[in-house]
Amino acid sequence: MDTRGRKIGIIVAVVAGLVILFFVGRYFITNKTEKSNQAKIEKEKEDLSEKETRQLAQSLHEACIYAASVGIDTSRYATVADADQNKAKLTNMLLELRYGKKPSRLEFNGLKESVDSLWATKANPSELTTLATFGPYKQLAAHYSRLQKSGATNNPGMADSLRLIRQTLNFYRYINRFDPDQFVLVNIPAGELNVFDRTGKRLLPMQVISGKPDKMTPCMVTYIQDIVMYPYWNVPQNIALDEMLPRMKRDLSYIYNQNLQILDAKNKEVDPEEIDWDALSETNFPYRVRQASGCENSLGLLKFNLANPLAIYLHDTNSRDLFKSTKDHWRSHGCVRVQKPVELANLILGTKTFDADFMNKCLIDQKPTTLPTKKFPVFIAYNVADVDAAGKLRFYNDVYSLDK
Template sequence: MDTRGRKIGIIVAVVAGLVILFFVGRYFIKNEAEKSNQSRIEKEEKELSEKEARTLAQSLQQACQYAASVGIDTSRYGVGASADENKSRLANLLLEVRYGKKPSRLEFNGLKESVDSTWAASANVSELENMTTFAPYKQLVGHYKRLRKASHTNPAMADSLRLIRQTLNFYRYINRFDPDQFVLVNIPAGELNVFDRTGKRLLPMQVISGKPDKMTPCMVTYIQDIVMYPYWNVPQNIALDEMLPRMKRDLSYIYNQNLQILDAKNKEVDPEEIDWESLSETNFPYRVRQASGCENSLGLLKFNLANPLAIYLHDTNSRDLFKSTKDHWRSHGCVRVQKPVELANLILGAKTFDADFMNKCLIDQKPKTLPTKKFPVFITYNIADVDAAGKLHFYNDVYSLAK
């Protein structure tokens, strides 16, 4: 029995050892397989990450090449050391390609900007060239590319390229507002155009803006309403500097210019009852207003703009200036428009005024306000731009701002 028992014990021990060896071996084999599989996954992920990083760097380089061709300074968008850095730079560059930067001369922005920051994450770099349909921008890009190529042998082109880049950035900046139609006043050109989103010129006309010492400010705003037969509330500096000496010298100036003198309660005061000798630039408790009518300096139509700078568009009682002079920079800062009736009808979306409105000159009219939808207005200072035929122009730097 002892011999038999020992044999059984040996057999059991061997079997147990084999079972243990089997499971231990199986564990090590499985563990090694898992390590090998994990290593393979990590290697594949690394290769994929490196591939994505290379693709991202290539996309950034491609975007930089396109951006440079449309006048964007790409020096701050070069390929960086990390994928995250390149991803951020690519997104920021794409946003500048689409929306531009805030123009440096902009003194007021009364419209809400809308920038789709999520767009850059899915934008296709290869399709950037087809992103815009705005004709003047595309035409100006064509001129920029042509002159950029020529600048390799003609360094004198550098200043022209700089001026074109400023205008290209302005056109990109308009995309932040996505207007269906908008008014664009270009001060150096002495022009106003109403554009649609394709860049079609719906209503081109001449304008007269501020003289060099009374510059019309650049702004983004909108037309609040239109006033028929407006009063001209004379700015206090004009009333004191230009009108007061004349009024003190000869009261007939007041009547000849259809001026009204108003007190602090906005009540009209008889000029004959004022002690003019006691008045001065520091002692003038009145306000000067020009009565409505054909002789009013604002003409028969005024386009009120939302802004704190007292700037607006208006008709004029000196319409012959648009034909008799090339000096389109002679106002106190507001913008006189050549075709006020056509502009009003377009903005109101209906033929509210006929062709005879400007010639009827009705007397004893009170101002009447016509409400309108917010109509975007951009007043800008673009020295380089294209005309209706796509021809490149460099206008005079009338305010000496381009130096």
């Protein structure tokens, strides 16, 4: 029994050893295979990462070429060795291509901006040429590219022209932050107002008269709040004191001839004959001056109120002949006189509220009537370089000497 027991013990020990040897060997073989596979996976990841890095750098390079062709300074977007930096640069460039930068001359923005940052992470750089859909922008970009390729960029005059075009191209990109279906664009140097749709079609072109050089019309992004029929002209205090007070003190007939009303602190009209004019001065004038509504009102028969703290608005004028008799379209105190107020009002209101005879009827004893309207975007810009209705490149007079 002892011998047999020893034999059984030896057999068990041998079997156990074989089993242990099998599993140990299997462990080492599996471990080696796993390490080999892991090394292979890491190599594949590294190769893929290098490929993606090269592709990203190539995409950024291609985007830079296109961006430069539409007037964007690409020096800050140059490719580097770091993939994360290239990715961030590509995203920022795509956002600038679509939304531009805030124009430096913008004094007020009354519209909410909307920038889709997520779009830039999904956009295909190879499809950038399809990004621009606004007609004047595409035409201006084509002129920029043509001049850029002319080989005369070292010429000071050409360099200045390209700089002016770049400013306007950026302005058109900036409009995309608001995505308007229709909007009013006043271009001060051109002396023009256009109503555009989102494709760039000019729905209602007209002339305007804006501020003179010492009373510049400010650049702004805003909207039309409402339209006033037969408006009062609430004379700005600086005009009342600097221009009107000396004339009123010399001759009260000036007040009656200009249909002016003198209002006290309670907004009640005061009889000019009962005022001690000798006691009044620029520092002592407890009144407000208002011009009564009617045909002779300086604002004409229609006023387009704009949302802004600068007291700037669009309006008709009692001197409509100026649009034909002079080329000086920069002679107001800052507000913008429009050539076609009836057409503009009807377009904004979305219905033919005023007929062609409205401007000629000039009804008497009318009080101001406010017509509510939807928020209609208005951009007042200073674009010396632009394209006209025919797509021709134009350089307008730098009337405010802002681009010297």
